[in-house]
Amino acid sequence: MKKTIINFCLPALLACHAAVAAGQGVFTLPTTEEQTNNIIRMKGQISDVPTVYIWMLDAETNAEGTKPMEYKPEGSTDKNDVYYKIKLNGSSSYDTPISNNIISATPSITDNAVLRPNYDRYEQKSEEYRLARIKVVDGYGSIKTRDELTTIRGRGNSTWWCEKKAYRLKFPSKTKLLANGDGTNEYADAKNWTLLANAADKTMLRNALTREVGLRIEEKTGLKALPYYPAYQFVDLVINDNYLGTYQISDHNQIQKGRVEINSDRGWFLEAVTGDSFVEEPYVTIGASNNTCVVNVKNPEDEFLTDEVKAEITDYLSKAFLSTVQYAPGTNDFSEETGLFKYVDMESLVAYTIGNEITGNYDGLISNYVYRDINEGDKLKFGPLWDFDIAYGNYGNMEKAFVYQSEKYSNLKYRVQYLMENCPAFTNLLAMRWKQVYDNGSLITYLHEKVDKIAAEMQYSRQLNYTPRANGGAGWEINSDMLGWGVKTYQDYASAIKDVKSFISTHVEFLNTEILKMQTDVEQGDVNMDGKVDASDLVRVVKHITKENTSLSEDQIRLADMNNDSQITVTDAMKIVDKME
Ligand SMILES: [Ca+2]
Ligand SMILES: [Ca+2]
Numbered sequence: 001m002k003k004t005i006i007n008f009c010l011p012a013l014l015a016c017h018a019a020v021a022a023g024q025g026v027f028t029l030p031t032t033e034e035q036t037n038n039i040i041r042m043k044g045q046i047s048d049v050p051t052v053y054i055w056m057l058d059a060e061t062n063a064e065g066t067k068p069m070e071y072k073p074e075g076s077t078d079k080n081d082v083y084y085k086i087k088l089n090g091s092s093s094y095d096t097p098i099s100n101n102i103i104s105a106t107p108s109i110t111d112n113a114v115l116r117p118n119y120d121r122y123e124q125k126s127e128e129y130r131l132a133r134i135k136v137v138d139g140y141g142s143i144k145t146r147d148e149l150t151t152i153r154g155r156g157n158s159t160w161w162c163e164k165k166a167y168r169l170k171f172p173s174k175t176k177l178l179a180n181g182d183g184t185n186e187y188a189d190a191k192n193w194t195l196l197a198n199a200a201d202k203t204m205l206r207n208a209l210t211r212e213v214g215l216r217i218e219e220k221t222g223l224k225a226l227p228y229y230p231a232y233q234f235v236d237l238v239i240n241d242n243y244l245g246t247y248q249i250s251d252h253n254q255i256q257k258g259r260v261e262i263n264s265d266r267g268w269f270l271e272a273v274t275g276d277s278f279v280e281e282p283y284v285t286i287g288a289s290n291n292t293c294v295v296n297v298k299n300p301e302d303e304f305l306t307d308e309v310k311a312e313i314t315d316y317l318s319k320a321f322l323s324t325v326q327y328a329p330g331t332n333d334f335s336e337e338t339g340l341f342k343y344v345d346m347e348s349l350v351a352y353t354i355g356n357e358i359t360g361n362y363d364g365l366i367s368n369y370v371y372r373d374i375n376e377g378d379k380l381k382f383g384p385l386w387d388f389d390i391a392y393g394n395y396g397n398m399e400k401a402f403v404y405q406s407e408k409y410s411n412l413k414y415r416v417q418y419l420m421e422n423c424p425a426f427t428n429l430l431a432m433r434w435k436q437v438y439d440n441g442s443l444i445t446y447l448h449e450k451v452d453k454i455a456a457e458m459q460y461s462r463q464l465n466y467t468p469r470a471n472g473g474a475g476w477e478i479n480s481d482m483l484g485w486g487v488k489t490y491q492d493y494a495s496a497i498k499d500v501k502s503f504i505s506t507h508v509e510f511l512n513t514e515i516l517k518m519q520t521d522v523e524q525g526d527v528n529m530d531g532k533v534d535a536s537d538l539v540r541v542v543k544h545i546t547k548e549n550t551s552l553s554e555d556q557i558r559l560a561d562m563n564n565d566s567q568i569t570v571t572d573a574m575k576i577v578d579k580m581e
Contacts, residue, residue, distance in 0.1 A: 245474030
C-alpha cells in the first residue's frame with residue numbers, strides 16, 4: 001500500500017519538536033508538498049503516516065450548544081438518514097443545520113503551526129458526541145485529504161480511563177475515509193469510524209495484523225466465512241493542537257456495506273458478552289439461573305426491536321447455543337436437520353475459531369459478535385474478528401495453549417470446548433480448513449512478513465509516539481503498562497516485534513500439532529465428516545447435485561464421489577443410500 005520509505009530524516013524532525021518543547025522556536029511545517037528522499041510529506045504532515053487534525057468547535061467558539069442534535073428530515077423513512085442541527089453563537093434554538101460553511105470560521109493549518117507542548121487533553125464524557133472540524137493531511141493518498149465537519153466522542157470501556165484515549169468519529173454524511181488500500185477490499189463508505197489508541201499493545205499492530213489473518217483465511221480456504229476484516233490506517237493524531245501520537249483509523253463495527261452486510265432494519269447483529277461491564281442496553285439473556293449468557297442487541301434497533309423480535313432472538317440463540325450443547329450435552333445433536341448446525345453456520349464458526357486460535361486472543365471469548373440475515377434458512381454466523389490488543393502473547397500464557405481452554409471465564413468457551421471434544425463433524429472441518437490456512441507452515445512466514453510490513457508503514461510515527469514529550473514526541477512509554485492490565489512491556493520497539501514473531505512461530509506450530517490430532521478417520525460417503533454415513537450426508541450430496549447448496553469443499557467432494565469418476569451424480573447418491581445403516 002505504501003511506497004518504500006528509506007532515509008527519512010527522523011533526527012531532524014525530532015530536533016524540530018525538541019525546539020518547540022524547549023520554547024526555542026517553532027516546528028516549521030513544510031510550506032509546500034515536499035519530498036525528502038523517498039518520503040512524500042504534505043504541508044502539515046508530521047511523519048510518515050497521514051496526520052489527522054481535530055479541533056473541537058465548542059472549544060474554539062465557546063458557544064453553548066455546539067453539541068449537535070440529530071434530526072431526521074421530514075418525510076424520510078431511511079433510518080440511516082440522520083442530519084444534525086446545532087446552536088450557533090447567540091442562538092437559542094437548534095435551528096441551524098450543519099453545513100460546511102461553518103468551516104470558514106475555524107482554524108487552519110498555517111505555515112508555522114506550533115505543536116504546543118501542552119497536554120491539557122480533550123477530556124469529554126465518553127458517551128456524548130461533540131462537534132469538531134477534521135482535517136486529514138496525507139502525502140500518499142491512502143486517505144483522501146479532507147477538511148470538514150464531524151462529531152467525536154470517547155470510546156471504550158476500561159480503555160477510556162487510559163491517558164491515551166480512543167475515539168469514535170461520526171460524520172454528518174457517509175464518508176469514504178479510507179481509500180482502497182490493497183486493492184482487494186472495498187473499504188466502507190460510512191458515517192461511523194474509530195480512532196484506536198492501541199494503548200495496551202506496545203507494538204500497536206496486533207489489531208492490524210488480525211485483518212491480515214482474516215484475509216489469509218479467506219484466500220486459502222476460498223470461502224468468505226467471516227463478514228469483513230476491520231481496516232487499518234495508522235495516523236498521527238492532533239487534537240486542539242496537541243500531538244497525541246500514533247493512532248489507527250479502523251471501522252466501526254456495524255451493519256453497513258463493506259462491514260457486516262445484512263439487512264440493516266431487521267438483520268440481527270449481536271454481541272455475546274461475559275462480564276457485567278460489557279452489558280449494554282438493549283440486551284437479551286439466554287440460559288437459566290446462574291448459567292446465563294448476556295447478548296447485547298446492536299441491531300435491530302428502535303421501532304424494529306419489538307418484544308416479539310427480542311423473544312425470537314432469545315429463542316433462536318437458546319437453540320443455537322444452549323439446548324444442544326450446554327443443557328442437554330447427552331443428546332449430542334449436532335446435525336443440520338434438528339441440532340446445533342441447523343442454527344449455526346459451521347464454516348463461519350470454524351473460520352472464527354481458527355482466527356481466534358491463531359492470534360491466541362486470550363479474551364477472544366469474552367466478547368463475540370454474531371449476526372444473522374433475514375432470509376429463510378439464514379443461520380447464525382460469527383464475526384468479525386474484533387479487538388486483539390491483548391492477543392499474540394500480549395497477555396496470558398497462550399504460546400502453547402488454545403483460547404478455548406484458556407483459564408479466563410467465558411460463556412462461549414464451554415460451548416466451543418464441547419464441540420472440540422465431542423463433535424467430529426466440527427473438528428474434522430476445523431482440521432481441513434486449518435491445513436489450508438497453515439499451508440505447509442507458510443502461515444508463519446506470511447504473518448512475519450505482515451508484521452514487518454505494518455511496522456514499516458508507521459516507522460517514524462511510532463518513534464514519535466514513544467519519544468518523550470520533552471523531546472517533542474507524544475511521550476507514551478514502551479516500558480510501562482499504561483492500563484495496569486499486566487500486558488507485555490519492552491525496552492524498545494525491536495524487542496516488541498521480536499516477541500510477537502516468536503509467539504507466532506511457537507503458537508502456530510503448537511496449533512498445527514494439536515488440531516491435526518483432533519481429526520478422526522473419515523470413510524467414503526461421510527460427507528459431513530461426523531463419523532457416520534447417514535441421511536445428513538445424502539442430503540448434502542442431493543443439494544449439491546440440485547445446486548441448492550454448492551458449498552462442499554474439495555475434500556468433501558472427494559468423500560461424496562463414491563464411484564471415483566470425479567463428478568457428483570445420482571449414482572453417488574444411490575451408493576450412499578446403499579451404505580446407510
Ligand atoms: Ca456423516
Ligand atoms: Ca461420482
